[in-house]
Amino acid sequence: AQSVTQLDSQVPVFEEAxxxxxxxxxSSVSVYLxxxxxxxxxxxxxLLKYLSGSTLVESINGFEAEFNKSQTSFHLRKPSxxxxxxxxxxxxxxxxxxxxxxxxxxxxSLTVIP
Amino acid sequence: xAGVSQSPRYKVAKRGQDVALRCDPISGHVSLFWYQxxxxxxxxxxxxxxxxxQLDKSGLxxxxxxxxxxxGSVSTLKIQRTQQEDSAVYLCASSLAGGAxxxxxxxxxxxxxxxx
Numbered sequence: 172a173q174s175v176t177q178l179d180s181q182v183p184v185f186e187e188a189x190x191x192x193x194x195x196x197x198s199s200v201s202v203y204l205x206x207x208x209x210x211x212x213x214x215x216x217x218l219l220k221y222l223s224g225s226t227l228v229e230s231i232n233g234f235e236a237e238f239n240k241s242q243t244s245f246h247l248r249k250p251s252x253x254x255x256x257x258x259x260x261x262x263x264x265x266x267x268x269x270x271x272x273x274x275x276x277x278x279x280s281l282t283v284i285p
Numbered sequence: 286x287a288g289v290s291q292s293p294r295y296k297v298a299k300r301g302q303d304v305a306l307r308c309d310p311i312s313g314h315v316s317l318f319w320y321q322x323x324x325x326x327x328x329x330x331x332x333x334x335x336x337x338x339q340l341d342k343s344g345l346x347x348x349x350x351x352x353x354x355x356x357g358s359v360s361t362l363k364i365q366r367t368q369q370e371d372s373a374v375y376l377c378a379s380s381l382a383g384g385a386x387x388x389x390x391x392x393x394x395x396x397x398x399x400x401x
Contacts, residue, residue, distance in 0.1 A: 278326075
């Protein structure tokens with residue numbers, strides 16, 4: 172069965188500390204991987220995505236994620252978080268090519284503590 | 286407009302009432318998606334349109350849920366005879382190309398439906 176798992180529902184971290192938000196998926200077909208972010212009182216926004224090529228992808232605000240096919244993971248990392256990074260983060264996957272459906276994880280609430 | 290808009294932002298319905306939720310996608314976007322997001326959960330796929338054609342409705346939870354996009358632009362999600370378990374945030378997203386596979390989806394702010 173195809174599924175997406177975000178193991179951590181809440182992650183508190185101090186400002187300027189590193190953070191990793193975990194995402195694992197289960198699939199026997201090709202996948203495309205996304206991280207979306209939802210800031211308080213705003214809609215979901217694309218943070219970064221992996222389609223093909225380099226397994227390390229970066230966002231404009233310092234986040235990065237690495238596609239690890241052997242571990243079926245797409246963890247999101249940032250070496251130093253800011254207060255403004257406080258938000259809900261969702262991992263999303265499409266299965267197969269072409270895929271019509273996004274499968275979302277349950278989300279990880281990142282709280283940056285000053 | 287610049288982004289995806291949804292109306293109303295909040296809707297309270299009595300159990301058994303019918304509701305209609307509207308989505309205005311980004312102009313020119315081919316694909317339109319509806320998701321249901323229950324409290325504390327990630328969005329769950331409901332249905333997908335490519336222009337006016339509804340290509341996938343496998344996520345609609347029951348025959349009380351109906352979606353349309355008659356002119357390939359604005360879409361309406363209709364829920365008949367609402368039940369308490371329908372309470373959720375309903376998200377609409379659009380993308381420039383067809384399919385969800387590789388294209389960025391742009392999400393609206395959602396409609397929060399509360400069924401009493």
